[in-house]
Amino acid sequence: MRPEQGTLISRAQAIAALLELLTDQPVIICNGFPSREAHKIADRPTHFYMIGSMGNAPAIALGVALAKPHKQVITFDGDGNVLMGMGTLATIGALKPKNFIHVVFDNEVYGTTGNQPTISNVVPLEKVAKAAGYVNVERVLDREDLVYEFKDMLKKNGPSMLLIKVNEFSEDAGRVLHEPPDITKRFMKAIQ
Numbered sequence: 001m002r003p004e005q006g007t008l009i010s011r012a013q014a015i016a017a018l019l020e021l022l023t024d025q026p027v028i029i030c031n032g033f034p035s036r037e038a039h040k041i042a043d044r045p046t047h048f049y050m051i052g053s054m055g056n057a058p059a060i061a062l063g064v065a066l067a068k069p070h071k072q073v074i075t076f077d078g079d080g081n082v083l084m085g086m087g088t089l090a091t092i093g094a095l096k097p098k099n100f101i102h103v104v105f106d107n108e109v110y111g112t113t114g115n116q117p118t119i120s121n122v123v124p125l126e127k128v129a130k131a132a133g134y135v136n137v138e139r140v141l142d143r144e145d146l147v148y149e150f151k152d153m154l155k156k157n158g159p160s161m162l163l164i165k166v167n168e169f170s171e172d173a174g175r176v177l178h179e180p181p182d183i184t185k186r187f188m189k190a191i192q
Contacts, residue, residue: 008167009143011105012037015076017143018103018150026064026191027074030057030081032112034105036173038076045190049176049183055085058092058102065097068191072099072154079106079120086128093133098157102129103150107166115168129161136160 011034019027019042028048029035035049048064050057061075082089082104092100104125109115130137136156138149146164153160176183 008141008165009146011078011107011111011166011170012041012173013143014105014146014164014166016041017147018074018076021147021150021154022074024190025072025074026061026068026187027076028057028061028064029076030054030078032078032081033170033173034076034078035176037170039176040173043177045186048187049178051176051180051183055081055083055088057081058088059085061102062088062092062095062097062100064191065100066095069097069099071191072101073097074101074103077102077104078111079104079108079125080110080118082125083118083120083123089129089132089134092159093129096133096135097159100159101150101153102134102159102161104161104163105166106163107168109168111168111170126161126163129163134159134161137163139163139165141165 015038026046029038031050031054057077058075061073065073106120108118108121126137126139140146140149
């Protein structure tokens, strides 16, 4: 564990805090522990769990944001996922969907596969997003700032990125109980 890790909140704590602030917004959640934790905390039909495909959640969220310009669209992502799909940051920055909020839980590891280190400690993903054209970009280290900045982003035109530094702890959460076709059907029905 890195020295500062003991002072950071867990990803599950961050997800719970964010979900308390959301109602019926579409939320596209990256694969691995983020999907599992969000499913355990608050399974909603408006949640699309990206099971098994790394790096694709923000691309799907971008498609939803463009198709539903009057709905605020949120994507929950991990640093490893963002690094896997860096080209999507540029596409989001270029297309500038005003209704798009990209939340990145940065624990500097690939948690689902055994905590192998990522390179997010060297490549500041929030600065990459800003350079790519995201309008609002914030990096936070605690729950209080997370809540403040997320509430602020919910009021602003995006695209926005909220990067939350979290510790390496993973919630004891089982797999998402829905099959991928069922996730898709209920999500599409919920956001009509």
